[in-house]
Structure formats: structure tokens, C-alpha cells
Amino acid sequence: MPRATRVAIIGAGPAGLLLGQLLTVAGIDNVIIEQRSAEHVLGRIRAGILESVTVDALARAGVDQRLRAEGLRHHGIELSYRGARHRIDFHALIGRDVTVYGQTEVTRDLMAARAASGMPIVYEATDVSLHDFDTDRPRVTFRHAGSAHELACDYVAGCDGFHGVSRASVPETSTRIFERVYPFGWLGVLSETPPVADELIYASHERGFALCSMRSKTRSRYYVQVPATERAEAWSDARFWDELRARLDPAAAQALVTGPSIEKSIAPLRSFVCEPMRFGRLFLAGDAAHIVPPTGAKGLNLAASDVLYLADGLIAQYQRGDPAELDAYSAKCLRRVWKAERFSWWMTALLHRFPDADAFAHRIQQAELDYLVGSEAACRALAENYVGLPA
Ligand code: RFL
Numbered sequence: 001m002p003r004a005t006r007v008a009i010i011g012a013g014p015a016g017l018l019l020g021q022l023l024t025v026a027g028i029d030n031v032i033i034e035q036r037s038a039e040h041v042l043g044r045i046r047a048g049i050l051e052s053v054t055v056d057a058l059a060r061a062g063v064d065q066r067l068r069a070e071g072l073r074h075h076g077i078e079l080s081y082r083g084a085r086h087r088i089d090f091h092a093l094i095g096r097d098v099t100v101y102g103q104t105e106v107t108r109d110l111m112a113a114r115a116a117s118g119m120p121i122v123y124e125a126t127d128v129s130l131h132d133f134d135t136d137r138p139r140v141t142f143r144h145a146g147s148a149h150e151l152a153c154d155y156v157a158g159c160d161g162f163h164g165v166s167r168a169s170v171p172e173t174s175t176r177i178f179e180r181v182y183p184f185g186w187l188g189v190l191s192e193t194p195p196v197a198d199e200l201i202y203a204s205h206e207r208g209f210a211l212c213s214m215r216s217k218t219r220s221r222y223y224v225q226v227p228a229t230e231r232a233e234a235w236s237d238a239r240f241w242d243e244l245r246a247r248l249d250p251a252a253a254q255a256l257v258t259g260p261s262i263e264k265s266i267a268p269l270r271s272f273v274c275e276p277m278r279f280g281r282l283f284l285a286g287d288a289a290h291i292v293p294p295t296g297a298k299g300l301n302l303a304a305s306d307v308l309y310l311a312d313g314l315i316a317q318y319q320r321g322d323p324a325e326l327d328a329y330s331a332k333c334l335r336r337v338w339k340a341e342r343f344s345w346w347m348t349a350l351l352h353r354f355p356d357a358d359a360f361a362h363r364i365q366q367a368e369l370d371y372l373v374g375s376e377a378a379c380r381a382l383a384e385n386y387v388g389l390p391a
């Protein structure tokens with residue numbers, strides 16, 4: 001176990017693994033410390049849509065071979081409401097597209113690259129604690145396989161997600177938190193069945209929102225909006241498929257191929273931003289600093305853009321002794337983060353049923369959907385945000 005490194009990275013989700021790889025490629029020593037096992041990290045089914053900025057970041061990290069071969073390029077999405085579907089053609093509107101490639105696969109590719117690089121990664125670390133990041137000599141302590149360890153470093157990258165130790169180590173008086181918790185969650189099912197359509201369908205229905213997504217041409221990912229208090233155990237596969245079918249347009253409901261679920265879980269929906277994203281020599285990146293509701297497919301992509309900025313800042317510092325990019329890190333990230341927060345909040349408000357919405361709110365929501373599908377300008381605004389704003 002190394003006793004010192006340049007950058008200590010807390011968390012081996014996509015943010016931590018990608019940062020590790022970008023630094024390794026640039027010749028900057030780093031150690032990743034993760035509290036769970038590699039199998040546990042790979043078992044979490046999460047995001048599925050990559051922006052081109054994320055694909056480019058993975059290419060720069062040298063982990064895009066399988067993504068290029070197996071990822072599905074999608075030129076648009078479909079919106080379904082009042083029994084009909086309306087296509088938003090990203091390619092025609094703005095000449096760009098997105099790639100369908102699961103977060104699990106991104107993580108698997110990054111883990112393989114880490115193993116090949118020989119750079120240290122510690123799984124199943126417990127009692128991870130951050131010390132002295134307000135000085136020039138930060139340290140990370142943790143326990144692993146029964147013994148205590150201390151790692152001295154120049155910088156700490158807090159990539160340990162929403163519930164991690166990094167943000168929690170910062171005094172509350174040094175942060176400002178912005179938060180919105182939604183009164184519903186998404187019940188998700190993964191199944192070894194062909195997707196109902198060639199592209200994603202985002203459905204707004206009086207029974208609630210539904211999303212038809214996919215991982216490949218033979219594996220589907222579906223979601224239905226459920227109350228925040230709901231438990232996944234209350235949903236048999238049959239109940240899930242009936243509810244999904246009820247929220248789709250007749251053609252999609254007819255075409256839906258069902259099968260046993262491989263995974264079923266509920267994700268709460270939340271908007272959250274912690275400002276700033278830097279505290280002395282501690283930098284927060286990804287879900288450790290911000291959460292978006294999944295409606296805009298932005299969570300994983302924001303984690304990737306934070307990490308790109310952080311890697312560039314650390315490279316400028318180590319290779320040229322130039323601290324300017326690290327100094328600008330928080331402000332630069334937050335500008336992009338807030339635009340993604342706005343878009344994700346807007347998509348969520350547009351497509352979900354809110355339990356406290358009155359008749360006026362319903363009419364406004366319907367009018368907004370009608371305006372959107374009838375206006376090229378509005379469709380272009382959605383397309384521009386969905387495929388991802390420039391890094
Ligand atoms: P992650 O993926 O949460 O990884 C953080 C890692 O840090 C570890 N960790 C610690 N390690 C050491 N010490 C500690 N004290 C630690 N505490 C935690 C954790 O075990 C974990 O391995 O954050 P990262 O890397 O920032 O990546 C962000 C993305 O994972 C996230 O934005 C998206 O997955 C969000 N998200 C979704 N985004 C989408 O774009 N589309 C989706 O469909 C979608 N579904 C989801 C999601 C997030 C979910 N969460 C967080 C509950 C579904 C769920 C259920």
C-alpha cells in the first residue's frame with residue numbers, strides 16, 4: 001500500500017475512475033480509495049445516455065474501443081402524450097447525437113484500464129477520513145483488510161457520490177446548499193427483451209411519467225414514476241408491465257415485449273448543488289457536489305465534465321506550475337452544472353404528474369407540451385440541452 005501520492009481520489013464510480021485514468025495518461029500518480037467491492041460498484045444499474053463530451057473524455061482516457069463498437073448512436077428521442085408520439089430529431093435540428101452505453105459498461109471499461117495501468121486502487125476501504133485539506137499537506141486515513149493506513153497527498157479529489165465522506169468533511173459554514181426534493185421516484189426495471197422502439201420514448205400520462213430506454217438491441221431499461229414512499233418489493237413484474245403499458249401510446253403498448261426483470265429498484269428524484277466545489281486542496285466532482293433528477297440524462301455526463309476540468313487543472317499545475325485552471329475549477333463547473341440543473345428540473349416538471357398540481361397547472365403543462373412539439377425553436381432548445389452544452 002503506497003504511503004504517499006500526488007492525488008488521492010475518494011470513490012471508484014465513473015468520476016473517480018475517469019479522473020484516475022486521465023491523470024495516469026498524463027503521468028500524474030494517483031491512488032483511488034473505494035469503500036465497496038468492485039462487484040458491488042458494477043452491480044449498480046444507473047445511467048444509459050452519453051453526451052459527445054463524455055465520449056470524447058473516455059477517448060482521451062483511452063477507454064473508448066468497446067464503446068465505439070457496441071454503443072448505439074441515437075439521432076433523436078420521442079415524446080409521447082395524449083396517445084400519440086412526437087419525434088425530436090437532434091440530427092436535423094442541431095446536427096448532433098447521443099450514445100446509448102450503460103454506466104455499468106463505462107465503469108467496467110475504466111476498471112479494466114485501471115488494472116492494466118498498475119496504478120493502485122483500494123476496494124473495501126473502511127473508515128475513510130480526510131485530514132488537513134486546508135493545508136499544503138492533506139492526508140487520507142482508512143482501514144483495509146484489518147490494518148490502518150495513511151496516505152499523504154498534494155490534492156484530494158472527492159468523487160464519492162452524494163452520500164460520501166468528502167462533502168461531509170467540509171464545515172457546514174463553508175458551503176451553501178441548494179436543494180429540491182420531488183414527491184416521487186422512478187421504479188426501474190432491466191430486462192433481457194428487445195426495446196419497444198428504436199429510440200427512447202419519454203411518456204407523459206395522467207397515470208404518471210414513463211420512460212422506455214435500452215442498453216442494447218436485446219436489453220431494455222424501463223421506468224415508471226411512483227410516489228416517493230413506494231417500495232420496489234410491492235411491484236411484481238406483471239404489475240410493472242401493466243403499469244408501463246397503461247402509460248404508453250397504443251402502438252407502443254402493443255409492441256412492448258415483456259419478460260422477467262433482471263433488476264428492479266427505485267431511485268428518488270432530487271435536485272442538489274453544493275457551492276463551492278473546492279475547499280483548499282479538496283475538490284468535489286460528480287454526485288459528491290451535485291444531483292440532478294434523471295429525466296434529462298445529465299448525472300453521469302456532469303460527472304465527466306467536472307472531471308475533465310479537474311484533470312486539466314491538475315495537469316496545468318504539475319506540468320507548467322500554473323494554478324489558474326485549478327483556481328477557476330469551481331466557478332467553471334458550477335456554470336455548466338446550473339444549466340444542467342435547470343434543464344433536468346424543466347424536463348421533470350414538463351413530464352411528471354405532481355400530486356399537488358391543480359387544474360390550472362395541468363393545463364399549463366399540456367400547453368407547454370403542445371407548444372414544444374409544434375415549435376421548431378422549442379424542439380431545438382430541448383435538443384441542444386439534451387445532447388449536451390459545450391464543455
Ligand atoms: P457514484 O457513481 O455514486 O460513485 C461514488 C463512489 O464513491 C464510493 N463511496 C466511497 N468511497 C470511499 N469512501 C467513502 N466514504 C465513500 N462513500 C461512497 C461509492 O461506493 C461509489 O462507488 O458517483 P459519480 O462517480 O459522481 O458518478 C455519478 C453517476 O453515478 C450519477 O450521476 C448517475 O448514475 C445518476 N443517475 C442517473 N443518471 C443518469 O444520467 N441517468 C440515470 O438513469 C440515472 N439513474 C442515477 C440513477 C443515480 C442513482 N443513485 C445515485 C441512487 C439511478 C440511481 C439509483
Ligand code: PHB
Nearest residue numbers: 047048213294295296297
Ligand atoms: C437510462 O437508460 O437508464 C436512462 C435514459 C435516459 C434518462 C434516464 C435514464 O433520461
